[in-house]
Amino acid sequence: MVQFQDVSVIYGESFALSRVNLCVEPGEFVFLVGATGAGKSTMLRLMYGDLKPTRGQVMIYGQNITNLKPTGIPKLRRGMGIVPQDYALLPRKNVWENIAYGLRAIGYSQREVHRRVAHALALVGMSSEAKSKPDELSGGEAQRVAIARAIANNAPLLIADEPTANLDPETSWDITLLLQQINLRGATVIVSTHNPAIVDRLKKRVVAMENGEIISDTPSGSYPGEIERARISVATLRR
Amino acid sequence: MIDRLLFILNETWANLRRNGLMQFAAISTSTVALILLGSVGMMLYKLDSVAQSLPRKFEIEVFAHEDAKREEVVALQQQLQAMPEVALVQLITKEEAWQQEKDALLDQMDLSDLPNPLPDKLIVSTREPEQIAGVSKRIRQEKVVEDVLNQQETLAQVMSISRFIRWTGFSISGLLMLSALVLIYNAIRLTVLSRQTEVRIMSLVGANHRAIRMPFVLEGAVQGGLGGMLASGMVLLGARMISDYTSSAWPFLDQLPGGAPVWSVLASLVALGVLLGGLSASWAAQRFVKI
Numbered sequence: 161m162v163q164f165q166d167v168s169v170i171y172g173e174s175f176a177l178s179r180v181n182l183c184v185e186p187g188e189f190v191f192l193v194g195a196t197g198a199g200k201s202t203m204l205r206l207m208y209g210d211l212k213p214t215r216g217q218v219m220i221y222g223q224n225i226t227n228l229k230p231t232g233i234p235k236l237r238r239g240m241g242i243v244p245q246d247y248a249l250l251p252r253k254n255v256w257e258n259i260a261y262g263l264r265a266i267g268y269s270q271r272e273v274h275r276r277v278a279h280a281l282a283l284v285g286m287s288s289e290a291k292s293k294p295d296e297l298s299g300g301e302a303q304r305v306a307i308a309r310a311i312a313n314n315a316p317l318l319i320a321d322e323p324t325a326n327l328d329p330e331t332s333w334d335i336t337l338l339l340q341q342i343n344l345r346g347a348t349v350i351v352s353t354h355n356p357a358i359v360d361r362l363k364k365r366v367v368a369m370e371n372g373e374i375i376s377d378t379p380s381g382s383y384p385g386e387i388e389r390a391r392i393s394v395a396t397l398r399r
Numbered sequence: 400m401i402d403r404l405l406f407i408l409n410e411t412w413a414n415l416r417r418n419g420l421m422q423f424a425a426i427s428t429s430t431v432a433l434i435l436l437g438s439v440g441m442m443l444y445k446l447d448s449v450a451q452s453l454p455r456k457f458e459i460e461v462f463a464h465e466d467a468k469r470e471e472v473v474a475l476q477q478q479l480q481a482m483p484e485v486a487l488v489q490l491i492t493k494e495e496a497w498q499q500e501k502d503a504l505l506d507q508m509d510l511s512d513l514p515n516p517l518p519d520k521l522i523v524s525t526r527e528p529e530q531i532a533g534v535s536k537r538i539r540q541e542k543v544v545e546d547v548l549n550q551q552e553t554l555a556q557v558m559s560i561s562r563f564i565r566w567t568g569f570s571i572s573g574l575l576m577l578s579a580l581v582l583i584y585n586a587i588r589l590t591v592l593s594r595q596t597e598v599r600i601m602s603l604v605g606a607n608h609r610a611i612r613m614p615f616v617l618e619g620a621v622q623g624g625l626g627g628m629l630a631s632g633m634v635l636l637g638a639r640m641i642s643d644y645t646s647s648a649w650p651f652l653d654q655l656p657g658g659a660p661v662w663s664v665l666a667s668l669v670a671l672g673v674l675l676g677g678l679s680a681s682w683a684a685q686r687f688v689k690i
Contacts, residue, residue: 208603230608230690231607231608233605233690234605234606234607234608235605236605237602237603237604237605238604238605239605242603242604244599244603248596248599248600248603249596250596250597250600261597261600262600262601262603262604263604264402264406265406265600265601265604265606265610265611266604266605266606266610267400267402267403267406267610268402269402270402309600309604313604313605
């Protein structure tokens with residue numbers, strides 16, 4: 161589903177990513193972990209066409225998007241859900257309107273928008289807050305709305321950039337469980353995080369990064385080894 | 400399709416409600432620029448109509464002195480008729496000329512009580528247009544002649560005024576249009592800045608570039624179009640007021656051809672406003688909307 165083949169991204173003379181190889185299969189749940197500047201956000205931006213690799217190839221759904229023209233990017237993004245780190249909610253619109261906005265922007269009919277928004281809100285457990293404005297929501301609730309907007313299009317790939325940043329541990333875990341629930345419904349989920357607690361607890365595949373390189377790739381179901389655990393912790397501390 | 404169109408229109412409306420002061424500045428500047436442009440256009444249209452209405456015959460009008468005797472005028476007529484360059488010389492007596500004038504102004508004023516101010520007149524037709532200047536010069540040397548007019552001179556005067564209006568009017572209105580475009584450009588830039596989150600969301604969910612940029616382009620087109628509508632209203636109102644004034648002060652001016660048709664002023668100023676506003680906004684949207 162997502163494949164990086166020997167991908168490098170160079171800014172000036174420094175490597176943001178260096179010869180990265182990664183393959184994410186359909187239905188997987190993958191954590192990208194590492195300190196700030198490790199290359200997590202660069203990886204995510206490459207996935208949704210916000211950045212082009214200096215070298216190598218990025219494949220999404222088997223399509224090489226390395227040299228995708230700007231006109232091809234909207235179609236690529238309609239095939240995925242993206243959760244930005246800062247939620248990107250519109251303060252003047254309520255929860256319902258915030259989710260509907262994205263759907264209307266890509267041309268869904270009123271009826272379809274209504275159906276999809278209701279479904280997405282129910283899935284993230286926010287139906288009762290449909291009329292609330294973003295400034296009336298807690299951080300966790302705002303994150304749920306951002307996730308609802310990303311999944312409303314029912315895309316098979318969900319990319320979440322630091323979804324638990326600025327959330328307390330309990331809320332972080334709730335959001336992580338929500339992402340797992342979305343994964344169990346069939347979507348491939350790729351989450352960047354620097355939160356070792358949720359990574360350890362969920363026991364999903366963990367791709368650890370440092371200085372633009374993948375330093376370990378631990379498969380789902382296994383605990384990260386002591387060294388990797390230490391690396392993640394050190395990386396988190398560095399942040 | 401309709402849903403997408405409605406979305407774009409909603410976004411355009413949302414854009415227009417932001418930055419009220421900037422919207423006002425952009426609309427009012429384009430209005431002033433288009434008023435000037437419309438006024439210049441109307442004047443040029445009128446002058447062109449006047450130029451078009453001038454007789455295209457190779458004619459010279461020769462006015463005799465007020466106290467010239469009829470025999471002297473007839474003698475001049477025969478003398479001119481004998482010239483090889485002259486095709487025909489027609490005598491319009493002062494009585495005939497006065498009667499024609501009274502008939503022409505019959506609806507506007509009663510001239511019956513006034514003494515006849517007009518002199519005898521000869522209309523001289525040359526065989527070729529290039530002979531007009533030479534023949535006019537020779538006629539001017541005759542003692543019985545008060546004044547010589549030929550349509551080439553009148554036409555040259557009209558065209559000279561027309562050129563002056565064209566250059567000064569279009570230069571000033573061009574500068575004003577430029578400032579209107581800069582203001583529209585700036586208004587769009589501010590709107591884009593105030594709607595960065597919306598643009599980002601649209602970009603993340605995969606809205607196509609047209610759907611993202613079109614509301615900003617439409618915003619500029621609306622600003623220009625509103626400027627055009629206000630300008631055309633004011634130009635037409637101004638033209639009507641000037642026309643009413645000149646008709647009452649100088650009734651003979653009514654014999655001149657009319658001004659530009661109302662619909663053409665309205666349509667051209669609105670279309671120009673929409674086009675320029677849209678282009679300026681499109682430029683700003685291309686530059687500032689990061690997708």
